[in-house]
Amino acid sequence: MPEFMDMHTGMSGITEDALAEAHAADVAIQGEENVTFKHAWADPETGTVFCLSEAPDAGAVNRIHERAGHPADRVFEVPVQA
Amino acid sequence: MPEFMDMHTGMSGITEDALAEAHAADVAIQGEENVTFKHAWADPETGTVFCLSEAPDAGAVNRIHERAGHPADRVFEVPVQA
Numbered sequence: 749m750p751e752f753m754d755m756h757t758g759m760s761g762i763t764e765d766a767l768a769e770a771h772a773a774d775v776a777i778q779g780e781e782n783v784t785f786k787h788a789w790a791d792p793e794t795g796t797v798f799c800l801s802e803a804p805d806a807g808a809v810n811r812i813h814e815r816a817g818h819p820a821d822r823v824f825e826v827p828v829q830a
Numbered sequence: 831m832p833e834f835m836d837m838h839t840g841m842s843g844i845t846e847d848a849l850a851e852a853h854a855a856d857v858a859i860q861g862e863e864n865v866t867f868k869h870a871w872a873d874p875e876t877g878t879v880f881c882l883s884e885a886p887d888a889g890a891v892n893r894i895h896e897r898a899g900h901p902a903d904r905v906f907e908v909p910v911q912a
Contacts, residue, residue: 753871753880764910771912789835789882789908796906798835798880800871824878826871828846830853 749782749802750827752809754820760795767797773816774799781808831864831884832909834891836902842877849879855898856881863890 759766767790774785783803790797799820803809806823813820841848849872856867865885872879881902885891888905895902 751871753873762910764912767910767912788912789833789906790910790912791835791906791908792910794906798906798908824871824873824876824880826873826880828844828849828872828874830846830849830870830872 749784749804750825751829752801752803752806752823753826754799754801754809754813754823756797756799756813756818757821758795759790759797759818760792762790762792762795762797770797770816770818773818774812777815778812781812783808783812785812831866831886832907833911834883834885834888834905835908836881836883836891836895836905838879838881838895838900839903840877841872841879841900842874844872844874844877844879852879852898852900855900856894859897860894863894865890865894867894 786800
């Protein structure tokens with residue numbers, strides 16, 4: 749299954765609780781599109797959040813994030829890793 | 831030790847070998863600034879690369895990447911995770 753890194757902006761000041769809540773909202777519905785969100789990293793200073801996931805395609809990642817209330821700015825497929 | 835996600839652009843068409851080589855160049859000198867590069871994810875389509883690291887500060891991440899020949903476009907400290 750392909751892996752994706754997606755990016756959100758505009759989340760300045762994001763807290764542990766807020767990120768945990770957003771991540772839980774994704775996880776609650778991710779199965780409906782066979783997406784698995786693995787980890788999220790957030791920078792409260794710039795409001796930037798990165799999410800790593802496995803999914804059939806970028807559209808599925810986008811749709812789950814949108815339905816969970818926090819659409820991604822960009823979704824990158826990341827087939828090359830080290 | 832703080833964690834960082836940094837981003838590179840302009841690496842369209844990056845291959846497994848090229849990413850492994852870039853990562854090895856970082857790892858070879860990272861100890862000199864107490865940086866540990868943990869993982870790199872690359873999207874050959876857009877030429878975007880994400881690197882996760884542990885480091886004393888963003889400057890150390892930047893300097894190692896620069897000396898290894900691939901300066902990061904941006905370095906984000908990511909203290910909030912889920």
